[in-house]
Amino acid sequence: MKTRFTELFGIEHPIVCGGMTGVGSAELISAVANAGALGFLTALTQPTPELLAKEIQRCRNMTDKPFGVNLTILPTINPVPYDEYRQAIVESGIKVVETAGSSPEPHMPDFKAAGVKVIHKAVAVRHALKAQRLGVDAISIDGFECAGHPGDDDIPGLVLIPAAARHLNIPIIASGGFANGAGLVAALALGASAINMGTRFIATHEAPVHENVKSQIVANSERDTLIVFREFHNSARVARNSVSEEILRISQEEGKSFEDIAHLASGRRGREEVLLKGNMEDGLWWAGQSQGLIHEVASCQEVVDTILKDARNIILERLVPTVDTRPEPVL
Amino acid sequence: MKTRFTELFGIEHPIVCGGMTGVGSAELISAVANAGALGFLTALTQPTPELLAKEIQRCRNMTDKPFGVNLTILPTINPVPYDEYRQAIVESGIKVVETAGSSPEPHMPDFKAAGVKVIHKAVAVRHALKAQRLGVDAISIDGFECAGHPGDDDIPGLVLIPAAARHLNIPIIASGGFANGAGLVAALALGASAINMGTRFIATHEAPVHENVKSQIVANSERDTLIVFREFHNSARVARNSVSEEILRISQEEGKSFEDIAHLASGRRGREEVLLKGNMEDGLWWAGQSQGLIHEVASCQEVVDTILKDARNIILERLVPTVDTRPEPVL
Numbered sequence: 001m002k003t004r005f006t007e008l009f010g011i012e013h014p015i016v017c018g019g020m021t022g023v024g025s026a027e028l029i030s031a032v033a034n035a036g037a038l039g040f041l042t043a044l045t046q047p048t049p050e051l052l053a054k055e056i057q058r059c060r061n062m063t064d065k066p067f068g069v070n071l072t073i074l075p076t077i078n079p080v081p082y083d084e085y086r087q088a089i090v091e092s093g094i095k096v097v098e099t100a101g102s103s104p105e106p107h108m109p110d111f112k113a114a115g116v117k118v119i120h121k122a123v124a125v126r127h128a129l130k131a132q133r134l135g136v137d138a139i140s141i142d143g144f145e146c147a148g149h150p151g152d153d154d155i156p157g158l159v160l161i162p163a164a165a166r167h168l169n170i171p172i173i174a175s176g177g178f179a180n181g182a183g184l185v186a187a188l189a190l191g192a193s194a195i196n197m198g199t200r201f202i203a204t205h206e207a208p209v210h211e212n213v214k215s216q217i218v219a220n221s222e223r224d225t226l227i228v229f230r231e232f233h234n235s236a237r238v239a240r241n242s243v244s245e246e247i248l249r250i251s252q253e254e255g256k257s258f259e260d261i262a263h264l265a266s267g268r269r270g271r272e273e274v275l276l277k278g279n280m281e282d283g284l285w286w287a288g289q290s291q292g293l294i295h296e297v298a299s300c301q302e303v304v305d306t307i308l309k310d311a312r313n314i315i316l317e318r319l320v321p322t323v324d325t326r327p328e329p330v331l
Numbered sequence: 332m333k334t335r336f337t338e339l340f341g342i343e344h345p346i347v348c349g350g351m352t353g354v355g356s357a358e359l360i361s362a363v364a365n366a367g368a369l370g371f372l373t374a375l376t377q378p379t380p381e382l383l384a385k386e387i388q389r390c391r392n393m394t395d396k397p398f399g400v401n402l403t404i405l406p407t408i409n410p411v412p413y414d415e416y417r418q419a420i421v422e423s424g425i426k427v428v429e430t431a432g433s434s435p436e437p438h439m440p441d442f443k444a445a446g447v448k449v450i451h452k453a454v455a456v457r458h459a460l461k462a463q464r465l466g467v468d469a470i471s472i473d474g475f476e477c478a479g480h481p482g483d484d485d486i487p488g489l490v491l492i493p494a495a496a497r498h499l500n501i502p503i504i505a506s507g508g509f510a511n512g513a514g515l516v517a518a519l520a521l522g523a524s525a526i527n528m529g530t531r532f533i534a535t536h537e538a539p540v541h542e543n544v545k546s547q548i549v550a551n552s553e554r555d556t557l558i559v560f561r562e563f564h565n566s567a568r569v570a571r572n573s574v575s576e577e578i579l580r581i582s583q584e585e586g587k588s589f590e591d592i593a594h595l596a597s598g599r600r601g602r603e604e605v606l607l608k609g610n611m612e613d614g615l616w617w618a619g620q621s622q623g624l625i626h627e628v629a630s631c632q633e634v635v636d637t638i639l640k641d642a643r644n645i646i647l648e649r650l651v652p653t654v655d656t657r658p659e660p661v662l
Contacts (some may be wrong), residue, residue, distance in 0.1 A: 002653055125553075155554065158619045163552075178489070182496075184651065186521050222491065282507065315520075315646070319650060322646070323643045
């Protein structure tokens with residue numbers, strides 16, 4: 001498929017695997033690249049900038065196709081050496097970066113100087129507009145359906161994508177709720193040039209997570225997510241399990257502070273226990289509503305190929321026949 | 332455009348104006364019908380079954396195209412003579428009914444015997460499946476974006492429509508978040524056969540509401556709605572104004588009962604004051620997130636024509652060029 005996204009970034013298919021902390025390793029991202037899509041290693045998954053440079057090299061050993069690095073900028077208790085991570089990205093010859101979390105402004109001059117294209121992840125049209133003014137090359141706009149942090153506006157893609165498309169002139173990557181070819185066609189119709197998928201790529205053979213996580217995504221329906229931490233303006237969409245249900249109950253019923261809740265959450269053994277050991281009730285883990293549309297674990301190549309094949313069929317066999325394609329009469 | 336919906340219901344375009352209490356009068360619904368879409372008078376907007384029969388006749392005097400009647404079935408303090416409303420619908424020769432609120436089961440035998448097709452409005456796949464088992468002819472599936480009652484699952488159309496399409500074999504009308512041609516194409520890609528629009532049809536010249544309401548819809552962005560009454564399992568998406576903000580604040584901060592909140596809401600002069608007199612801060616009124624996609628008041632004919640023209644262009648000029656349309660090689 002050919003779109004503004006594929007042309008601008010030199011990627012075969014309009015499909016992105018955006019940054020996922022703890023999941024975006026070389027194994028997954030090289031498989032995404034080999035399938036002709038654009039994947040992002042996650043910088044902060046690597047404990048130091050040096051290890052990030054090594055992970056980039058490891059990924060490059062597994063694919064000769066382009067891939068990017070995600071740089072998520074968040075306030076943290078222990079300062080993160082963002083400048084050094086950025087330097088590692090640039091010096092490794094990476095040509096596309098996904099920024100997320102807060103404004104990419106401090107990083108733009110270096111990236112631009114190095115010819116690195118920047119895709120900024122935004123959850124609202126006003127944030128996307130600000131990033132466009134800062135000179136980013138594309139916006140990944142994240143709807144209410146998404147795993148992780150959807151913000152607090154609660155605007156799903158059906159409305160958010162066309163609202164963004166009306167205001168932006170740079171390409172849009174539609175994110176949140178996408179897992180199949182129908183979604184890709186819908187996104188293109190709504191004004192996007194590509195889709196981003198997270199949950200779908202976790203349920204692949206190559207994702208470095210426990211098989212239980214993949215099976216759970218397949219088993220879960222679209223109703224099996226919860227939004228936690230809303231009361232603290234830190235909304236996060238996570239899989240429904242005993243931990244997320246308990247956090248939601250306690251947040252709502254007893255008016256606890258964020259510290260109390262964080263204490264409760266960390267009292268459990270946490271996300272690594274889920275993702276790496278497959279103990280599904282032992283921590284919070286992110287999942288998007290798209291899990292209701294995921295019915296099998298497959299390879300990244302199969303996922304991408306099926307989406308492209310289905311999208312083509314939907315356009316040519318479902319949509320074109322609905323319109324009268326004869327030229328409109330001149331008189 | 333030709334879809335399963337247009338074929339089954341004998342309607343020119345795959346566009347529906349579903350039932351809107353207090354708004355679905357003969358003026359609006361005849362204009363929708365004359366534009367080639369399918370509109371629904373709202374039975375309970377008429378105080379008696381006799382007046383509903385008169386309204387049907389009045390609508391028929393304004394159009395010779397088909398239209399339907401919405402029958403919303405809700406628990407009420409004062410019993411509603413549903414059987415008599417149903418009888419008025421059947422005896423008036425109406426051939427398509429939209430049911431909503433609760434199960435259409437008690438009404439199905441009479442409608443089926445009279446050859447009336449039934450479209451049931453559902454907010455969840457499990458409710459849609461139940462209605463399909465009861466023999467309804469189509470499902471109008473209402474996503475999280477919609478005005479009025481979205482239920483409590485919070486599943487937007489991007490996920491809800493394909494989830495429903497996977498399970499249902501009767502045609503699907505996608506509802507919630509739709510206002511333009513891009514949305515129509517997205518809905519068809521996701522597996523629906525038509526779109527339903529409420530808020531878009533309120534911002535038309537023919538809608539029997541005050542001009543202030545129409546201007547407000549145009550002025551509002553996608554962020555200018557709120558969900559109230561969630562605490563009471565009666566979630567309703569309404570326009571953001573001082574009344575809805577106050578209700579939300581009081582519901583959340585002071586733990587009031589539904590009776591307290593209802594008392595507060597009714598202490599204001601109410602929805603009629605907004606819709607008929609244009610006093611926009613005097614009551615709650617329903618609005619969908621699609622208002623962020625509505626940029627002008629227009630006639631129903633203009634709305635429908637523009638959607639059809641845009642949808643055609645999106646399919647033929649935006650989507651088809653993304654795919655290689657040469658036949659795949661045989662060898």
